Amino acid sequence: MMRSRQQTPRLEMLFIALSALTLAGCATFSDDGGLASISEITRERTGHSVQRVQDDGTSVQSTIRQLIAQPLTPDTAVQIALLNNRGLQASLADLGIAEADLVQAGRMRNPGFSFGRMRGGSELEIERSIMFDLAGLLTMPMRSKVEGSRFEQAKLQAASEAIQLAADSRKAYFNAVAAQQTVMYMEQVASAAEAGAGLAQQLTKVGNWSKLAQAREQVFYADAIAQLARARHNATASREQLTRHLGLWGRDAAFTLPARLPDIPKTPNDAADIESQAMTQRLDVNMAKRDAEATARVLGFTRASGFINVFDAGYANKSASGKPRENGYEISLELPIFDWGGARMVKAEATYMQAVHRVADTAVKARSEVREAYSAYRSTYDLARHYSQEIVPLRKKISDEVLLRYNGMLASVFELLSDSRAQINSVNAAIEAQRDFWLAETDLQAAVNGNGGAPAPLRAQASDEAAVTH
Numbered sequence: 001m002m003r004s005r006q007q008t009p010r011l012e013m014l015f016i017a018l019s020a021l022t023l024a025g026c027a028t029f030s031d032d033g034g035l036a037s038i039s040e041i042t043r044e045r046t047g048h049s050v051q052r053v054q055d056d057g058t059s060v061q062s063t064i065r066q067l068i069a070q071p072l073t074p075d076t077a078v079q080i081a082l083l084n085n086r087g088l089q090a091s092l093a094d095l096g097i098a099e100a101d102l103v104q105a106g107r108m109r110n111p112g113f114s115f116g117r118m119r120g121g122s123e124l125e126i127e128r129s130i131m132f133d134l135a136g137l138l139t140m141p142m143r144s145k146v147e148g149s150r151f152e153q154a155k156l157q158a159a160s161e162a163i164q165l166a167a168d169s170r171k172a173y174f175n176a177v178a179a180q181q182t183v184m185y186m187e188q189v190a191s192a193a194e195a196g197a198g199l200a201q202q203l204t205k206v207g208n209w210s211k212l213a214q215a216r217e218q219v220f221y222a223d224a225i226a227q228l229a230r231a232r233h234n235a236t237a238s239r240e241q242l243t244r245h246l247g248l249w250g251r252d253a254a255f256t257l258p259a260r261l262p263d264i265p266k267t268p269n270d271a272a273d274i275e276s277q278a279m280t281q282r283l284d285v286n287m288a289k290r291d292a293e294a295t296a297r298v299l300g301f302t303r304a305s306g307f308i309n310v311f312d313a314g315y316a317n318k319s320a321s322g323k324p325r326e327n328g329y330e331i332s333l334e335l336p337i338f339d340w341g342g343a344r345m346v347k348a349e350a351t352y353m354q355a356v357h358r359v360a361d362t363a364v365k366a367r368s369e370v371r372e373a374y375s376a377y378r379s380t381y382d383l384a385r386h387y388s389q390e391i392v393p394l395r396k397k398i399s400d401e402v403l404l405r406y407n408g409m410l411a412s413v414f415e416l417l418s419d420s421r422a423q424i425n426s427v428n429a430a431i432e433a434q435r436d437f438w439l440a441e442t443d444l445q446a447a448v449n450g451n452g453g454a455p456a457p458l459r460a461q462a463s464d465e466a467a468v469t470h
Helices: 010-023 035-046 056-069 074-084 084-105 132-204 211-246 274-281 283-305 342-407 413-449 462-464
Strands: 001-004 112-119 123-133 313-319 324-331
Touching: 010 084, 035 084, 035 132, 056 074, 074 084, 074 132, 074 211, 084 132, 112 132, 132 211, 132 413, 274 283, 274 342, 283 324, 283 342, 342 413
Parallel strands: none
Antiparallel strands: 001 324, 112 123, 123 313, 313 324
16 A cells, blocks of 8 residues: 655545546436337337336226237237236346446446544544545446446347247137137037937937947047047137236136138248348347357456456545644555466356357257248148148038938938048148148247247147047
8 A cells, every 4th residue: 555645636636526527427227228129129020019017007908908809819919918918027127137237337336435533642643535446447338338238138138038928929829729719620520429329329229220330429429529528628728828928817818719710821931041030130149149249348357357456546634633634645456466367367268268159059059940940830831731722622522422422312321420520520630730830930930030949840630640430
């Protein structure tokens, strides 16, 4: 520690000017807490913005009730989720922590004041000093840049959660509509099976039908009832999952879904430049890049402060009995005797290389996920078109022919019922294929714009597996 006791009015003026400059340059909180940029990112990728629910959320509830007054669409489901999901609102609150760190990094540490009083006999000596953190002041721009990068990354993370919620809500919507549509067809299966079982029982009583054939019709009816019960539960579970994503409860949970899934597009999307789009737009890739940039700044900050980590300076004065007051300044400097900052440097460099490798790893995975997602998208598109243009029309043609034969007394009623069941099973499989396409389309959008994730493997059509032939 060094000390000078000269009259230095210019030094006092310097400290006054420094204090005024520091106070004038204090970082402040933004008006929206970073919500505007999050909303913009989300709107670019989902078509809908994000907002915070203030006070009692009356205006949000009014908007939601207007939206649920009509049957939901995929877009209105996403809009409601982004407005009303409380989990998302909780995630948006995390921005306040990141912004507080940013503001704190732009503010100088409070000065320290010391006061000493010594008495010996009739002699009295008083020392006063006020110390400022010059090291913190010198490194403030670099610390602000580091925390600024972290705040930007926190905004990307919040936007990522909003986009993921939008994707999950869309998938829950398609699952709920398909499950509801499946229940309608399974009710037709059960009705046809009941009619067949009843007729078989009557014919068996009069000896026109074997007990084996009657047992087959009866077991088909029993199986149809079990499948209907399973379908009804799946419809309830799918609807409740959608309700949770939308954040609805009470009377608002009584929303209406359309009777059928939307038609698939006439032509599929092209895969041209889909990987480059993902490298530009995927949020996990952008977050990994931001993390590497922030780590690089931390490395620079560590190099700047690794040798000297404490550097304080301030104004000091001393008063003694019978003597004029002495003014001067005091400097406190850390002596790097035991710790030269080498460990901090090695740790910072290793952390930076870790971030660099994570960027490369994230990019490789993103490219693979996009290719896989497009394969699922294109395969489900072809399957859905195949069912709607080939299998279902052929089933209808067969049904028409069987009906003509029945009217001409060339086919039995059981052939008619069996064909009706087969047609319904094909339509049910077509519903599943159509649903799988919309799920794959949502996964593809998430792979390009969000955080990706491997799409679900294509499943065999349950309706085909469960089909009963006679």
